[in-house]
Amino acid sequence: MYKERIKSAILVLLVLNCLQLMGQIWFNNKKLWPSGYNFFNSIQNTKLTNALKSLFPLSDGKQIDKPYLSTVRPSKIVLSSGNARDVYHPGEEKYDSAYLQVDRIFESLTSSQSVRTSTMSVSDFNTLLQGKSVYLSFGFSLDPSSLSEAFKKNFTSVLPGSFNVSDIIITGDTLTKESIVCMLDSSANSAVKFFVDYRGDEIIKYIDSSTFGKSQDKVFAFELKLDRPLKDAKIVQRILLDSRVLLSIEDEEFETFEVLNPLESDTSSFDNIVSALGYTPSVLRKSVAQDGTASYVENSATIRISPAGVVEYSAVETEKGIPLQNGMYAPYLAVSQVTKIAEQIFSAAGVEHLTDLHLVSDLKASEDEYIIKMNYTYGGLPVISQLNAEGVKNALYAKVERGYITAFKLLIRTFGKPGENAVLGPCITGGTKIGALDMLVQQIGREETLEIQEVFKCYNSQTDISSPVWGFKIKGMEDIVLIKN
């Protein structure tokens, strides 16, 4: 009996010892791992796991995720009925509804066996904006493969590879009941028209019902002839606008909101941010400057994180950069991965969700190099983040060379509680009130003609409370000029 008790005690001790050792192996000895080492990652990368993954492929490695799709949506959808006009921005219910209409037509266009097509001039393209039309303005150009990924449709079957789509107009023919899709390549000054066998009368009805009760309080620059030089050479022309710049002639009210910098008071997350970029902090040379900016250096790359909220990565050589997944070179894959890195950095900084980003640089097929630029958006409007002291021009900047991210700069910002509404004055006025365009001319004070490529409503994030302003993209100027009206 006594012997049995000893046996039981030994058995209990052995079981406890076994559990303790297992715990030690699984959890406690992580103190001996380099910081940043992830036990589960090491399991994920074992030969066995890789073999299992190849047997049961859960993803083809090209999967494009939601953050990418939201970054490449049209920056605005303009509905025109001929005598009324309405503008929708991402995030608005009406935007989603218009997007759905467009999506159905694109489905029909890309799935049709044969589509009638013809070329058209840019002026004919613009003329369509004066009639019943749905106008999709991206604010950047997309090559056919990127456009296909953005809408999850195969546009490569209807568009030549060299055609970079910057603007799309959809209209309908009530007689033939065809939908007409016109796509513009603004850099090549060429446009193409597709006749789609899909409910043309329905799209006209949709436009009429959506613009019912609206007024024509927004005009395109070409409608005011502000897109062409004056015939009278004696008058000094101060501005020249791009044809499809949309100008507002009425006051509009917008929400204001707080702009927050998560890194301002929390420098403890810097190491986590380095990990999010795929580096192990303990193997980099870290130094902290007087202003709190931390630099992590190795011979092939540098990471700089400042309390101003700027995360900057630069690789010394192309091949030493962050490799794109599966070595894919397509621009949309680069945008997808860059967005994913931004999401990981936000998470490392203790922010649950990535602030909405929108692409502002072109997505064109190129063999060697892409520059990716994105701005934050709030309520569908761009938030302009220009910090000259930190060399920040956009919320996100990335350079991708031959399948490697060689430069990356992210300004971390989150948007807090909405404040009081603020009124944004018109861009142009017919009366005595000064419009934003006049204020721009006064501010710049140049004698020669200002060539304005884009005019848009946006927010200025340089202040703690962001308020609506007019943004002007002027030829020859790197910064967006912001005018508060």
Place this chain on the structure above:
Amino acid sequence: MEWSRVKSIMIGIFFVVNVVLFISYFSNTKTSFSIDDKTLESTAIILKKHNIVIDAHIIPKTYQDTRTFELKKIYETPKKAADAFWEKAKTQDWDYFSPQRTRVTERTFEYIADVDTSKTFDLKNASKLAGKIVSALGLDDKMNIESKIEHFENHVKITYNQIYEGTKVLDTALIFEFNQHGLYRIFGDNWLCDYVLSGGISPTKPITEILVDFAVNSQFQSIQQVTSIEFGYFVGDRQNKVSISLIPVWKLCTQNEEYFFDARNGDLL
């Protein structure tokens, strides 16, 4: 009776499981590694082909995972350090670090004493006096240091180095020099007194791998003779920096040059 047998079997099974877990645990926590002689000889041969001559015996045979530290300097510049030491010296009625006799550069401070040649000093007391000065002026503030005494003819040199977990910092030093008349020089190189914060353990690369990479990338035209290889910590330039990581390095000395390699990734610093 049956239950007793089951217990015996289970004791046997758990004993075996525990032995396996023990082995697994200790192999996982292994942080020290050794390089076999054949690898050392092969490394020397490869280096020779690239104009680097090295005696295989001076290549360290072992290497280990090392803790990294973060250093926060107490004094912003050598000038500020020397001024602070001078303030303390005045309270002791000493002349050490008096502004007239102290020179500073971006990286160093140097005090040259006005030695009274009529007096004699017993060099056996050099270590004791240096220790007293270090302690009274706070030259070792917040740091863990060790000293090394070198005896020369009519001259003693005492070098203090920072040391953490048994590993020396290779590019900071505080030097006291004595002759038969007394202390004549205090020299500090990158010596700003530091708070030390502990970081994580970092794996290191074997020196053989670093040497081969160095030889292949350097492409020396003339013969380079490696005289010593030492493992230690490296601080580097810390101008305009509040804190900096103390990184494990391999220091390679040739007849003409010193090279520091980051032991974690092989980067030439």
